[in-house]
Amino acid sequence: MTHHFRFSSRESRMKASEIRELLKLLDRPDIISFAGGIPDAALFPADAFRQAYGEVLEGAGAGAVLQYSPSEGHPGLRDWIAEEMGRLGIPCGRDNIVITSGSQQALDFLGKLFLSPGDTALVTWPTYLGALQAFNACEPNYDRLDAMANRAPADYAGQAGEKGGSVKFAYLSPDFANPTGETMTGAQRERVLDFADALDIAVIEDGAYQSLRYDGEAIPPLLALEIARKGGIDDCRTIYCGTFSKTLSPGLRIGWVCAARDIVSRLVILKQAGDLHSATINQVAMERVARSCFHEQVERIRAVYAARRDRMLRALEREMPAQVQWTRPEGGMFVWLTLPEGLDGAALLARSVEWERVAFVPGRAFFPDGSGANTLRLSFSCAPGDMIDEGIRRLAGLVREAVGQVDRGRLAGAA
Incomplete structure (x- = not known):
């Protein structure tokens, strides 16, 4: 039938x-x-994970790691991530972090948070296929984000309006991007922030490959550059998406968003509706491994x-x-x-x-x-x-x- x-x-x-x-x-x-x-x-650091899972399942604490946990994520893991973000020039606290099931879930949530049908997402050309898949379900239009093009912000807004929506965010992977491997210069990053301010839109910074620099001088993340401009993360429009998938393990599906507390609180609501929380035991084990050998x-x-x-x-x-x-x-x-x-x-x-x-x-x-x-x-x-x-x-x-x-x-x- x-x-x-x-x-x-x-x-x-x-x-x-x-x-x-x-x-x-x-x-x-x-x-x-x-x-x-x-x-x-x-x-993969398999021995470190083997030891971590053994430790968290021993004794009276085993019940806690097998139980439901806060939608925001395991507090200890969020603390470690906040410390790591600080090393990147992004001073923040636990309340600026929400744990996601990989950064792919973060992109899905951010598409739902910002995009209504007919709105425009600015993306690099080409861009990460997984981001397009996450955003496509929200029925947006796409426009080309070219950081150094001679194109005025009003032009982006005007074209979006002609299509019946408005520009909602710029999405980019500034370091060793998937698929091109290219890295944005400091000037290009500053230009993106200028555009975002002029258009009053969010910037979604995909930091999946942030840790994988082999040569050349490190360039601060966009969120770090914006904090330097505005004084604190809660005044920033940049939303940083991170992940352990390229460094410790993709199979545990642990990523995070680092952003202003207002954004994090909205993402927590989406997390509650999506899957309640990421796996408790995986988060606790990931914290132990990250602290021991990241x-x-x-x-x-x-x-x-x-x-x-x-x-x-x-x-x-x-x-x-x-x-x-x-x-x-x-x-x-x-x-x-x-x-x-x-x-x-x-x-x-x-x-x-x-x-x-x-x-x-x-x-x-x-x-x-x-x-x-x-x-x-x-x-x-x-x-x-x-x-x-x-x-x-x-x-x-x-x-x-x-x-x-x-x-x-x-x-x-x-x-």
């Missing part, structure tokens, strides 16, 4: 994640995967990922044809390739998986308007050095062949 349910209007904007689908390829031993933007499981763990993974990044950049330089361009990230997990016009990343992926057993993510999924067909994202975080060399060699061969076909087609057309 076929049912004809009357779904909401937002359901049509809910799409499966191309990246989550590609992750299924990781289970195939014959595939060299540069697709998943995930940390290397071999680097900074040592970060140094460890930085060394490994930096070596893999360098290996990928050398392989690209050695193997790729001159017509291909790519980013050279100072941190994070990604290198972004731009192919010559006329090439399609999705079509290249199909041939790459079938013929060369190499996977990557086509770039179109990261553009709200469906552009960027000639781009693709490579992740180096889970690929050992020899695998990187071999995978890039295979991929470059396909690209050279595709470039040659396009060039021959253009010559034939010109004749």
